[in-house]
Amino acid sequence: MLGDVAVAVHPSDARYASLVGKAVRLPIVGRPVPIIADEYPDPEKGSGAVKITPAHDFNDFAVGKRHNLPMINVLDDFARINDNAPPEYRGLDRFAARKKVVEEFERLGLLRGIEKTRHVVPHGDRSGVVVEPYLTDQWYVNAEILARPAIKAVEEGATVFAPKHWEKTYFEWMRNIQPWCISRQLWWGHRIPAWFGPDGRVFVEETEAEAQRQAEEHYGRPTDLRQDEDVLDTWFSSALWPFSTLGWPEKTEDLARFYPTHTLITGFDIIFFWVARMMMQGLHFMGEVPFKRVFINALVRDASGAKMSKSKGNVMDPLELVDDYGADALRFTLTAMSGAARDIKLSRQRIEGYRNFGTKLWNATRFCQMNGCARAEGFDPSSVKLALNRWIVGETVRTARAVTAALADCGFDEAANALYRFIWNRFCDWYVELSKPVLNGPDEAARAETQASAAWVLDEILKLLHPIMPFLTEELWGQTADFGAARAHRDFLMTAPWPELSDSLIHSDADAEIALIIEAISEGRSVRAELNVPPAARPALLVLDATPAQRALLESSAPLIGQLLRVSELRFVDAAPEGAIPYVVEGVTLALPVAEFIDLAAERARLAKEVAGHGGEIEKLSRKLGNPDFVARAPEEVVEENRERLAEAEAAKAKLEAALARLGAVA
């Protein structure tokens, strides 16, 4: 009320049209104020006429600007009424003043009534106190001009965001940028480099000496200047970070060498505050982007998805987690969960799982040590002969490539997952298991090759995993330092060269051979489990139908399959005896003669289920291949792949149906 300067009505409001242009007298203050027409008032609300206080309301300020109204500030820095108000109000706190205004209205007979309404008022986020907008002089940066090159730099790829979709957030803000208020009334910070002369004239210079010089020139004599007491917005100062830390404004060697920097790692919540400002200032002061890539990492939340905060008490203290699970487990968890999604829901269960992963690798290393898997002098991974070793060397190469590519691309989660799968599901589950018969077997050359291969793979694993689990890998590197031939790199693993392995180490024939062995064992186990064949039973494994190459492979892998599938021997036969349970993998028909152990009904159910499974796939594939449009328009290799799958499914189904029929006959 005390700072009002106009009454506004909507231009279309017929009730007041005749009053526009006239003036009313402001009660208490006595000031005549104009009645103006503006789009801002809502004719539906209240009387449809609204008083305008440009100095204390954002909307009213805009109205005031449009109509060139005076802006009367009636508050001081402590939200007390100042000297612009009538004397009896001066010095009163805002709340007391409001009460007094109401009382005065009542006394004057102007109060029509008091209504309770709900409205939104801003509160200080620390004090909780209602914030009163009021007019002050502040320093602004014309951010729009600074934003232009910063937008262009990202559009043209001089700086890229990872994940890329954050560029949208950046553009959204930069293209709608507002003038940036850079002055703050705080104690700490860079002081604004503006000096005032006795007549209020301002001198903005880089240094006080320069300001003095300019003032002397202006006034014609040395003059006392007063520096503005405000400091720069924290983010204004922070935006200088990429180059001020390198010695700017001096032209230092560091600055020349390290600017522009490579990758900035930060959180999405400060893309606006920090990243955008660094871009603007970097381009302005240095003429080049401050960094070539911005990696935005996810925000850690609690297991239920809430942002961790001390006041909510849902903070998981990293030091406590480290105590419980180890730093590597926590680090691996955060890495594995740092995908393109914007937050990480951290749970103890997850960390526990990756702690177990570390333990697994520890035990696998122990296994290697116990089985003489020492590094061999001059070992060459391209020279290995056993399919098992050729296969694991190839898998190591593939993993190294995947991890290297993922890291280069900030795909840290992909790198972690690739390592997890390789180390646990390939190396531990299969390589170590398949190597046991060789390591305990009579063939000395095969054993030596396998020992050397395992040692080589383990060293590569330690190098690849080191960035994500530095402590565990460094420890294992140290523990195996003297085991066998000396390493080319004898120092800390941390300083070891990153693996660079040739694709020529990948052998698809070895891959296919090991795939057959793995499938034969897995499927065989499945048969045993589903039919409740006792674990101690050691039937033979019958091979009914295989190419000569498959036959040779199975023959040479007999000890290995025997141990892992717990069969007594491999026997190549032309026809399965009655009651033998068949299964088909990679086109090979195998059978387990376990009639004495099994429940015929269970076996029939198992076979029927398998047959139905194949039947479903056959139907789907036939329908697809029966569609002339598919055959005509889909890429040749896709059509071919579908044909092969159909043929395989049909063959497998026929074999299993035959077995089912035989079983029916037995019963």
Next chain:
RNA sequence: GGACGCGUAGCUCAGCGGGAGAGCACUACGUUGACAUCGUAGGGGUCGCUGGUUCGAUCCCAGCCGCGUCCA
């Protein structure tokens, strides 16, 4: 109000045009001298809904519903 993002197994998430995946949880069984912080096997999903594009959609497009975050 504007912008961005997310809805896939009980839970947490990956996949993002041609065969629905992982970890945890769950069920059963544990025998093999690395590992019970483990092993083997298994159950569990009209990939939010409705349309469109396509020979083909969990994947691309539009709309809707639900949820989240940032900015006003």
